[in-house]
Amino acid sequence: MRNKILLMTAVLLCVFGTGTIHAATLQYEYKTDFILNDETKALYVENIGDIPAIDYFLGYQFTIRGVNTCSVDIKLQRMGLTGNYTTLSAKQFIGNWFDFSAQDKVSIEPYHRYRIVAEEHSPNCGSVHVKGRYGVEYFTFD
Template sequence: MKIKILAISAVLMCFFGIGSTHATALDFEHKTDFILNDSTKSFVLENISDVSAIDYFLGYQFTILGANTCSVEIKLQRLGLTGDYTTLSTKQFSGSWLDFRAQDKVSIDPFHRYRIFAEEHSEYCTSVRVKGSYGIEYFHFD
């Protein structure tokens, strides 16, 4: 009886087909390596509507070195109609993030301008080195 059920199931699956969906995602396409010396750093991302996709994600994956005496705050922001940036996500990192990568990712809409904004939050910060990748990640079906 079990063999008949398995055989009928196999025939039905072959007849109707088993649709397979493959999802792909691109890694962050921009690489960076900079030093924060009592300042801020921002990366503006435009023209993300060039790629047709189901979902768009703004994010980064950084390695932060030398932030032992201070903290680094990284914000993911969207430009509004008034020219002001609205913060979508904020994360603070302190210490060295060599083993644990500083990362964040938020879902976004196309046809907007976005930026990643990094700043230090202490008077006693030494040279904080940040390196890694950032950008837009596209999620679409093949």
């Protein structure tokens, strides 16, 4: 009886396999630290097709300080063949956002040029300090 159980266990392990598949995502590769003074800041991301991956995600994780009553709009955009940018995602952040809590992520395709645009849209805004990480996350199998 014991041999039958061991044989059945071995057969099931061969049929269903014993290995597991692991997935990994790499964090955003670029760091930034800038101050918005009634202006627009654009962060460009290029050459994302160099790393073989299953999925690519463009995104950011920012800490926004010094906003108080102002609003900051952050857009994820892709450049088209004509050179114009198309907005893939847009978020408006009002007030202070600490510990990289201002974040957004969108699925993208490789071999395109992308940018992240941060703009102030409120009057009487002082200097807004933005700090964090941005870029592309790659979803790959180990």
